[in-house]
Each structure stands twice: as C-alpha cells, then as structure tokens.
Amino acid sequence: MSRKETIETQAKALHEHIFSKPEDTYAGRPWELVKAIDDFANANQMMTFKGPKIEVSKEEIKKIQPPPKTFIEFGGYVGSSAIAWGAILREVNGTDNFNVYTFELSPFNASIARDLIRLAGLGGVVHVVEGPASASLEGLFEEGKLKKGGVDVAFIDHWEEFYLPDLQMCEQLGLFREGSKVLADNTDFPGAPAYLEYVRAGVGANGDIQYQTESISAPGKFRDTIVEVSTAIRV
Known part of the structure; x- marks a missing residue:
C-alpha cells in the first residue's frame, strides 16, 4: 500500500469511527470532536496536529490583537486542526465573524474533513479548499477572499519541502500585517531546515518583511516536540 493509500485508509477509518457514535455525541461540540480525533489518531499512528501542540498554539493565537479573523492552513488532512482553529477563533472573537481556509491536496481527505467540520458546527466559517496549496492560495487572493495585510495567522503542516515556497508566496502576495503569526509543525522532525x-x-527575501521567531516546546508521546512561531514585526 502506498503512503497516499495508507493516509486515506486511516482517514476513512476515522470517519467511520466518529460517525458510528450517536449524532449528538459530537454535533456542535468542536473540542469534544478534536479530542476524539486525537485519541483515534494516537491509537492508529495518524499524522495529525495533536492536543498539546494545539494548546501551545492557542496561547500564541490569543496574544494577537486585534483578535484574528482570517486564518490559512497549509495541510488540512482530516480537518482536526482546522476544527481547533475555528473553535479558538470563535472564542477570541466571541462571534462567527471570521474565516479559516484549509488547503488539502487529496479530494478524498477533503471530503472527510468537510464532514467532520460540519459535524463540529463550523461549516459556515471553516472552508476546505481542494488542490495544491499554492494554487488555492492564489485563487483565494484573486477572488478577494484573502486581501493584502489580511491574513492574521498561517499554519504550515504539509510536505516540508513546500514550507518555504508557500511562506514566500504569502509574502509576495502581501498577505501579512504587523503582528501576523506563522505557526509551523514538524520543523524539528522530520525537519524543514531551509x-x-x-x-x-x-x-524576508525582498527585505520588506521582518520576523521574530521562537521554537515553542510541547509534550509528545515519546519526546517533546516543537511548534515554530514566527511573528511579523515589520511589513
């Protein structure tokens, strides 16, 4: 079985597990659903952004002023982290006046993510965009859904070789403002050295954006893991 087939088989198993429960178990309860996905992922070695790292990321997001309203995610997979981002933005804004856009290459995984996001009660504000992340990003910008200086948080958690090119595309489009944060997973393992x-x-490459970055530790199953948090301090 290829890596892609393994990932999609795990996503299907998760979907069946969650929807085997009574509908009101998770309906409209995003944090309970995130916890259930987390438990299943831990038991089945799924590559998701798990609870402890969500918690440290939440603390960073809460520091952003004014509260973030536009969040982009590179690497949606089954939607577990996107659900968490939606729940966090709902908490910090006190309303549903925000948008999370999560980019997922696999149509199969995107369909799983949409089902779970709807179950969490976040279907109106957390949007799954299918296709290569760079094309999805450009498309949203051309449609006017993403604007210059309009991205408050970006989360990068897809293939490590695309971390830097996708960050630089955000810069080229002028999406960040002073105070925007970029969170990146897996920079310690498997690593994203560039x-x-x-x-x-x-x-930044053109000298028109400046970052202050910090490696924040979160407890993992076997060892502490890192979320790299970079804040735009000049744009």
Whole structure:
C-alpha cells in the first residue's frame, strides 16, 4: 500500500469511527470532536496536529490583537486542526465573524474533513479548499477572499519541502500585517531546515518583511516536540 493509500485508509477509518457514535455525541461540540480525533489518531499512528501542540498554539493565537479573523492552513488532512482553529477563533472573537481556509491536496481527505467540520458546527466559517496549496492560495487572493495585510495567522503542516515556497508566496502576495503569526509543525522532525534558516534570519527575501521567531516546546508521546512561531514585526 502506498503512503497516499495508507493516509486515506486511516482517514476513512476515522470517519467511520466518529460517525458510528450517536449524532449528538459530537454535533456542535468542536473540542469534544478534536479530542476524539486525537485519541483515534494516537491509537492508529495518524499524522495529525495533536492536543498539546494545539494548546501551545492557542496561547500564541490569543496574544494577537486585534483578535484574528482570517486564518490559512497549509495541510488540512482530516480537518482536526482546522476544527481547533475555528473553535479558538470563535472564542477570541466571541462571534462567527471570521474565516479559516484549509488547503488539502487529496479530494478524498477533503471530503472527510468537510464532514467532520460540519459535524463540529463550523461549516459556515471553516472552508476546505481542494488542490495544491499554492494554487488555492492564489485563487483565494484573486477572488478577494484573502486581501493584502489580511491574513492574521498561517499554519504550515504539509510536505516540508513546500514550507518555504508557500511562506514566500504569502509574502509576495502581501498577505501579512504587523503582528501576523506563522505557526509551523514538524520543523524539528522530520525537519524543514531551509524554512528554519529563512525565518531565523529574520528578514524576508525582498527585505520588506521582518520576523521574530521562537521554537515553542510541547509534550509528545515519546519526546517533546516543537511548534515554530514566527511573528511579523515589520511589513
């Protein structure tokens, strides 16, 4: 079985597990659903952004002022982290006046994510965009759904070789404002050295954006893991 087939088989098994429960178990209860996905993922070695890292990310998101209203995610998979982002943005804004856009290459995984997001009661504000992340990003910008200076948070958690090119596309489109945050998973393992070198250098490719970056530790199953948090301090 290929890696793609394994990932999609796990997504299907998760979907069946969640929807085998009575409908009111998770309907409109995003944090209960995130916890259930987390438990299933831990038991089945699924590559999801798990609870402890969500918690440290939540603390970083809560620091953003004014409260973030536009969140983009590179790597949606089954939608578990997107559900968490939606729940967090609902908490910090006190309303549903926000949007989360999560990019997922696999149509199969995107359909799973949409079902779970709807179950969580976030279907109106958390949007799954199918296709390559770079094309999805450009498409949203051309449609006017993403605007210059309009992205408050970006989360990068797809294939590590695309971390830096996708960050630089955000810069080229002028999506960040002063105070925008970029969260990146898996920079310690399996690692994204080109991305880390870039954000730690502090200055973007064209010299028109400056970052302050920090490696934040979260407890993992076997060892602590890292969420790299980069804040735009000049744009």
